[in-house]
Amino acid sequence: MNNTLKVVVIGAIAALALMALGFAMPRWLLFTATKAVAFGIVALGIVTLMRGGLVSFGQGMYYCVGAYASGQLAARYGVTDAFILLIVGGLGSGLIAAVVAPLVARYRGIFFAMLTMALSMVLYGVLAKINAIGGSDGFNLPKPTFAGFAPQDGASDIALYAVAVATASLCAVLCRLYYDSRPGLIALASRENELRVEYLGASVFAVTARNFIIAGVLAGLGGTINAMALGHVDPFFSYWTTSGEFVFIAILGGYASAIAVFGAALITELVRSFSGSYFPDSWQLLLGIFLLAVIVFLPLGFGSLWARRRVTPPPADEEIRS
Amino acid sequence: MNLALTILIDGVIYASWLFIVALGLTLVFGVLRILNFAHGGLYALGAYSAAVTVGWFTGHGLDGWFTILAMFIAALAVAVIVTPIIERGLLRFFYGRDEVLILLVTYAVFLMLEDITKLIFGVDPYYVFEPRTLLGNVEIGSLFYVGYDLALIGTAIVCGLAVWLGLRRTRIGKVTLAVIAEPEVAATMGVNVSRIHLLAFGLGVFLAALGGALTAPLISVQPGISVSVVIVSFAVVIIGGLGSIPGAAIGALIVGIARSFAVYKVPEAEIFIIYLVMVVVLIFRPEGLFKPIQARRI
Secondary structure, eight states, X not given: XXXXXXXXXXXXXXXXXXXXXXHHSOHHHHHHHHHHHHHHHHHHHHHXXXXXXXXXXXXXXXXXXXXXXXXXXHHHHOOOBHHHHHXXXXXXXXXXXXXXXXXXXXXXXXXXXXXXXXXXXXXXXHHHHOGGGTGGGOEEOOOOBBXXXXXXXXXXXXXXXXXXXXXXXXXXXXXXXXXXXHHHHHHHHHHHOHHHHHHTTOOHHHHHXXXXXXXXXXXXXXXXXXXXXXXXEOGGGGSHHHHHHHHHHHHHHOSSOSSHHHHHHHHHHHHHHHHHXXXXXXXXXXXXXXXXXXXXXXXXXXXXXXXXXXXXXXXXXXXOOO | OHHHXXXXXXXXXXXXXXXXXXXXXXXXXXXHOOOOTTHHHHHHXXXXXXXXXXXXXXXXXXXXXXXXXXXXXXXXXXXXXXXXXXXXXXXXXXXXXXXXXXXXXXXXXXXXXXXXXXXXXXXXXXXXXXXXHTTOEEEETTEEEEHXXXXXXXXXXXXXXXXXXXXXHSHHHHHHHHHHHOXXXXXXXXXXXXXXXXXXXXXXXXXXXXXXXXHGGGSOBOTTHHHHHXXXXXXXXXXXXXXXXXXXXXXXXXXXXXXXXXXHHOGGGTTTHHHHHHHHHHXXXXXXXXXXXXXXXX
């Protein structure tokens, strides 16, 4: 209980502080920050999977489903309320993830990564060919409204940023509480050794499926926020390079912390937007060096800098193989 | 009937190209347990090097068959230059670590190679058409095929057989198989495991670069060609079973024919048919077609 209160208070303070910061931000930074927060939410889903020892290279699929579900609702039926869209996006992608979860929960390692990626590429190909929803060009969305308010220009950007931060804080708080709960700790244990977890009476399949659905909902929320921020949705949301970016952010953040991914997302977005304008031909080079440096020097991500107590890395060579 | 033949021939041509690339990928995985994301980047390096080398050769009056030679020299040069840097300089520090972690390391290398290629060769497209005109056209049924494309099939078969027989008939090949089975025991028997790793990775790089070099005359060589090839060749080796050479061949044929079937019969499905096949195969054979069942970690 004490821990719950602590996590909620930290989450609330962080959310309020970040929202206040939003008023001081120049507009370009506000846009970048909103996008980064949305990416962070998606990457938080991968972090959740990573705690169970899996990396999905196909989170773009759920990101895309969330964006298309809410985007179609906005573009076709004129529902522009950000909160409704978020609920629809999150539930829509969560539903698809729940259908896919029993299928992929048996897979591990590279095969899990490749199967999720293949599924996201199938969605990409299908969406690119359905002309009713824009084909490969995608479609545009109207500006979001917020519980009846329709703020103009700058105020709208700040409102969307605030909604993104609030959503992200809520997700991070819930994820932290989940990670520290019994099922969350079973996931962490199955990362270390699945068979022992099963001998102790827990179901690794159920843990994996649950984590996968959570990751799907988070990706849908992120997709909805970015659909509203960009005002445009296209099948590239489901392309594997998009998923690769999420994995990148999740690795940078690491699975020790639920907050670190947001820092990682912001850094990645800033590096990308700065090097995009200053060194247009070498930002991938920078990202690659950055990723290598993190893998080598901070194998558990940025989060391990302050969350070292929570997670200690397993000794490298003590695996017993049958 | 004619359409079926067309689909088959187009599919096999595409499969041959895929197989050359995927053969390197599956070999590197088999020996080093690395699923090499950077394979696509090496493919692009091969294509660029071939474009430049062929251009240089023809510029010096060495045209005709010399351009084919130039492509092999280009692929070899990429392998000789890049292998020590990537394998000795980076990947060997990660051997024995989690396969997904190594996948991410090679993903980082892939990102870096993308820009390094642009820095070396610029962003303008290169064109080399000379080698493709060399073998003339061949009539099959009532259709004409470019001889160069048909020669790709032969090249793929030669590459596959060479690696397959090389592993089984030569001393170094048998040593490599020993390293795949038990690296530690092989090392205690006096095998220089590092050298085997370097050679296997080098051969993988060479095949990636060769795949790129052979493709250079068919396309305009420009940034972005690596992105599409890496995932398709992943699909091939995953369908076939990671580390299996016959698997890569069957995987390439399945993917190649499925794709050309889609091109002619259901063009809407062309961009995702490969991934659909991959999903279906993985659902029924979770570790690919040619993979023995392995025990779980205890």
